Amino acid sequence: MLNDDLKDLEKKAKEIRIKTIDAIGFLGVGHIGGAMSIVELLTILYYSKMHIDPKIPKMEDRDKLVLSKGHAGPALYSTLAQKGFFPVEWLHTLNQGGTKLPSHCDMNMTPGIDMTTGSLGQGLSSAIGLALAMRIDKIDRNVFAIIGDGESQEGQNWEAAMAAPQFKLNKLIAFTDYNKMQIDGYTCDIMPIDDLVEKWSAFGWSTYRVNGHNFAELDKAIDDARKSKDKPSMIIMDTIKGKGCSFAEGQLTNHNMVFTYEQAKEAIAALG
Amino acid sequence: MSDKDMREVYTDTLIELAESNDKICLMEADLMRATGTNPFKEKFPERTFNVGVAEANMVGVASGLSAGGKIPFAATFGCFAARRTFDQFFISANYAQQNVKLVGTDPGVSAGFNGGTHMPFEDIGLMRTIPKLVIFEASDTVSLKKLLPQAAEHKGSTYMRLQRKGKNTHYSESDEIILGKGNVLKEGSDVTIIATGYVMVPEAIAAAEILSEEGINATVIDMHTIKPLDKDLILKYAEKTGALVVCENHQKSCGLFAAVSELLAEERPTPVQAVAVEDLFGQVGTPAFLQGAYGLTKENIVEKTKIVLERKNG
Numbered sequence: 001m002l003n004d005d006l007k008d009l010e011k012k013a014k015e016i017r018i019k020t021i022d023a024i025g026f027l028g029v030g031h032i033g034g035a036m037s038i039v040e041l042l043t044i045l046y047y048s049k050m051h052i053d054p055k056i057p058k059m060e061d062r063d064k065l066v067l068s069k070g071h072a073g074p075a076l077y078s079t080l081a082q083k084g085f086f087p088v089e090w091l092h093t094l095n096q097g098g099t100k101l102p103s104h105c106d107m108n109m110t111p112g113i114d115m116t117t118g119s120l121g122q123g124l125s126s127a128i129g130l131a132l133a134m135r136i137d138k139i140d141r142n143v144f145a146i147i148g149d150g151e152s153q154e155g156q157n158w159e160a161a162m163a164a165p166q167f168k169l170n171k172l173i174a175f176t177d178y179n180k181m182q183i184d185g186y187t188c189d190i191m192p193i194d195d196l197v198e199k200w201s202a203f204g205w206s207t208y209r210v211n212g213h214n215f216a217e218l219d220k221a222i223d224d225a226r227k228s229k230d231k232p233s234m235i236i237m238d239t240i241k242g243k244g245c246s247f248a249e250g251q252l253t254n255h256n257m258v259f260t261y262e263q264a265k266e267a268i269a270a271l272g
Numbered sequence: 273m274s275d276k277d278m279r280e281v282y283t284d285t286l287i288e289l290a291e292s293n294d295k296i297c298l299m300e301a302d303l304m305r306a307t308g309t310n311p312f313k314e315k316f317p318e319r320t321f322n323v324g325v326a327e328a329n330m331v332g333v334a335s336g337l338s339a340g341g342k343i344p345f346a347a348t349f350g351c352f353a354a355r356r357t358f359d360q361f362f363i364s365a366n367y368a369q370q371n372v373k374l375v376g377t378d379p380g381v382s383a384g385f386n387g388g389t390h391m392p393f394e395d396i397g398l399m400r401t402i403p404k405l406v407i408f409e410a411s412d413t414v415s416l417k418k419l420l421p422q423a424a425e426h427k428g429s430t431y432m433r434l435q436r437k438g439k440n441t442h443y444s445e446s447d448e449i450i451l452g453k454g455n456v457l458k459e460g461s462d463v464t465i466i467a468t469g470y471v472m473v474p475e476a477i478a479a480a481e482i483l484s485e486e487g488i489n490a491t492v493i494d495m496h497t498i499k500p501l502d503k504d505l506i507l508k509y510a511e512k513t514g515a516l517v518v519c520e521n522h523q524k525s526c527g528l529f530a531a532v533s534e535l536l537a538e539e540r541p542t543p544v545q546a547v548a549v550e551d552l553f554g555q556v557g558t559p560a561f562l563q564g565a566y567g568l569t570k571e572n573i574v575e576k577t578k579i580v581l582e583r584k585n586g
Contacts, residue, residue, distance in 0.1 A: 066336075106368075107339065107368060108368070108369050114339070115336065115339055115368070116363070116364070116367060116368035116369075118363065119359055119360075119363040119364070121328075122328075122332050122335075122359075122360055122363060122364045124332075125328070125329045125331075125332020125333050125335070125336060125360070125364070126332055126333070126335050126336035126339060126364055127336060128329075128332075128333045128336055129332065129333040129334060129335060129336015129337040129338070129339065129340060129342075129344075130336040130337075130339055130340045131336075132297075132321065132333065132336070132337055132340070132342075133336070133337050133339075133340020133341055133342050134340060135318075136294075136297075136318060136319060136340075136342065137340070137341070155328075156328045156329055156332060156360070159323070159324075159326035159328060159329035160329050160332065160333075162324065162326070163323050163324070163326070163329055163333065166324075167321070
């Protein structure tokens with residue numbers, strides 16, 4: 001990855017982070033932790049990897065994304081707004097009655113959202129269906145899916161984990177946002193999910209483990225995954241819940257946090 | 273009698289649909305032998321997906337196929353289709369406004385020797401709570417063949433109860449059968465017997481014959497579509513006959529009887545009796561034994577008809 005590209009992605013990620021903190025802060029409550037931990041991933045997908053056109057959100061041969069941890073919607077909305085899928089002003093309508101930006105992703109409300117999610121554990125199955133539909137239609141694109149680490153405790157993920165290799169879905173690239181926290185505490189205390197690399201490998205996936213805040217590592221893993229001939233790929237991202245939001249980063253209470261707009265502005269200022 | 277079992281009609285009709293519509297896909301969860309859909313797989317292997325014993329994933333994948341523009345028909349036993357995959361069907365399929373055609377086989381007593389664990393008496397009730405969902409059960413081979421293409425055509429998800437075995441045929445090929453509209457099989461002015469499904473519609477027809485010999489003239493309606501309910505037809509016959517009996521191979525509390533009663537309570541209070549399962553779990557036995565055990569018989573329809581007529585005339 002070229003130095004200029006890296007700098008550009010870092011700049012874009014910072015802008016997405018600012019928009020996300022601002023949107024949730026404007027509302028006063030939201031899923032800040034799990035939104036912050038996937039900002040680098042969303043940045044590299046939407047600015048470097050995905051074949052999309054903000055002017056034609058439903059372009060037939062686009063790459064698709066299923067944000068299975070749908071509560072991280074605000075980070076995706078900030079990304080989509082910044083890409084031009086809809087006006088940035090919409091971000092201040094987050095979760096207000098009549099908004100097009102509900103807390104959990106809704107494909108029928110928001111331009112650029114490819115699948116409705118929010119009931120944890122269901123998105124990977126949907127992503128398999130989208131990838132199968134692409135194969136039937138001979139569309140040579142990728143389906144990306146992002147699941148949470150707490151979400152990985154849902155059994156349906158493991159039904160999907162069996163199915164994707166059986167269907168040889170090499171175009172399916174999934175990510176686990178391994179920020180090690182869930183609502184009630186540390187994942188290792190509530191219900192351990194280790195070893196994720198061994199688990200997904202044993203299910204027949206090409207498996208990678210990267211620092212989810214490092215663009216160079218994400219870049220290489222995604223490019224390697226795209227070369228897969230017959231297996232789906234799972235990229236386990238070590239991340240920090242709340243990353244880059246000063247008052248939330250690494251806090252066990254940051255899953256769904258109440259904070260003031262003033263706090264949000266301070267956190268944004270702290271980003272420099 | 274048809275020369276084909278219900279499940280053969282299901283599979284053959286889907287093959288016909290798939291030949292002219294390349295969006296039609298088939299999904300199974302290790303019950304392809306039971307549903308009898310192998311011929312579809314042989315013809316369209318690239319559009320057939322068996323996920324193994326993983327019904328939640330089946331409905332999730334079906335929702336993704338739909339989001340990718342396909343029309344998946346996904347089948348499993350009704351107990352799993354309704355109870356186990358309820359949230360997947362609710363959120364990924366229906367809340368997400370997808371086009372998933374879920375099929376619950378072996379409804380009610382037709383689960384027979386699989387017994388109580390496999391006997392869905394509550395699937396219609398669960399499904400009725402899903403906004404805008406279309407719910408239906410064909411009562412014979414002809415109506416199955418005619419309703420399936422309409423379900424495929426419908427923009428939105430559907431839930432179909434499917435009796436797998438049996439060749440009953442009371443319709444003729446020229447009969448018009450419209451999803452969402454009940455079919456009046458026999459006209460009578462004393463009482464209206466509304467039945468749904470493969471098990472109860474023939475019982476209702478037989479009961480009307482017994483009643484006729486006793487001088488009671490019953491209207492018989494095949495209410496294949498439970499949701500949306502054909503309100504106009506029910507209200508018309510409530511007015512005409514002043515008494516109704518509702519027959520279903522299903523729990524009384526939440527199926528067709530409940531739907532009809534809700535309608536009558538608000539629109540036109542009229543005496544109505546149920547021939548349905550009275551707050552009981554399923555059990556093993558032949559379907560004939562089970563029909564007797566739960567009162568899903570022509571004899572019980574006759575008995576309930578006499579009760580409702582006493583109420584009407586009293």
